[in-house]
Amino acid sequence: MSTEAIMDAFDGEQEVELTVTGRKSGRQISHPVWFVQEEQSMFLMPITGSDSDWFKNVSRTPMIRVAANGTAVNAPATPIIEPDQVDHVVGMFRDKYGAEQVTSYYPKHDVAVQVPLG
Template identity: 70%
Template sequence: MANAIWNALEGVREVEITVTGRRTGRQISHPVWFVQEDDNLFLVPVTGSDSQWYKNVRRTPMIQVAANGTALSSSVTPITDATQVEHVVDLFRAKYGAQRVNEYYPKHDVAVQIPLG
């Protein structure tokens, strides 16, 4: 399965994430930007720790990531250490451009790690 998701992510600029609503228990999907490093996928919520999907994965730390018809369900690890978050944001800047990341991500106090292995 890991190879399938790696192949599905090749050349993709955004993925569809599905999280469990913390109040409703319903599945909620959003398109998001992502970066890969080693055997992990990293996400940065647009409004940081205020993002609804981030609050949802804090309550239920499971996520589904889908790209090109392939989906992976995995646990998530919230990242709150400022140095680690900044590293992920730097990866976003390298992939999407510093100006766009700075425009679209006004608050980056957290990130999310998703193992792909």
Template identity: 65%
Template sequence: MRRIAGLCSVRCPWRVLLPRSRNPGRASAKVHSLASRSTSGKLSEDTVTKAVRDALEGVSEIELTVTGRRTGRQISRPVWFVQEDESIFLVPITGSDSQWYRNVRQTPMIQVSSNGMALSTSATPITDADRVDHVVDMFREKYGADQVEAHYPKHDVAVQVSLM
């Protein structure tokens, strides 16, 4: 069992789920509100997944934090995403030449943040052309074909991030 702000949580594939706040009292309140939804005082996997999905609701970009492959430093940047089932998908702007994509290939543990919630999990690069095309099509539906073509000149890879 992992401890989150003094509460027990279920075992899950995530390394850490933390509310992001500069105000410690507010962070504790957020974790407490998650725990109070569970009858046992433990954070169930469904509760945590729902909290992450709620944090992504109506959001057009999230903060992605990767580990630099040369420096080992944490590097953050805003990225667009799409969600399908229990995963979110990212497309690097310059495709496989993108620095954050290269960092993910070296160290697949990433953190995504939105609306005060942060999720540390592993990312899976997608290189299969059909799967990448599917992800890019989802980007076109969400952001508009003209915006995707203007901002994503090369789409030869994508990244899948599991929310489960």
């Protein structure tokens, strides 16, 4: 499937199913998460920032799966910790979900995650 087709499959969705490998258990753990797309990447933001278990899991085992609308992608996730880059992702989340929602649901935004889609 082409990168464009993958991005189109996720376009219009409000959330994706994120599957990570537990850093202690080694089990596959899935959660619905909000996301945004830019260029050929998907960006995720953990609700509790760097304190989030799924972010800690991704930091330990970066291979993840994101799925929605019958499309699934297995890809290496790259943690984003540089403040300007995190702020850019936060801005994209505000544009998609609304500033109030992002402020309400994301009390700590010190990290994000980039997932290549192609």
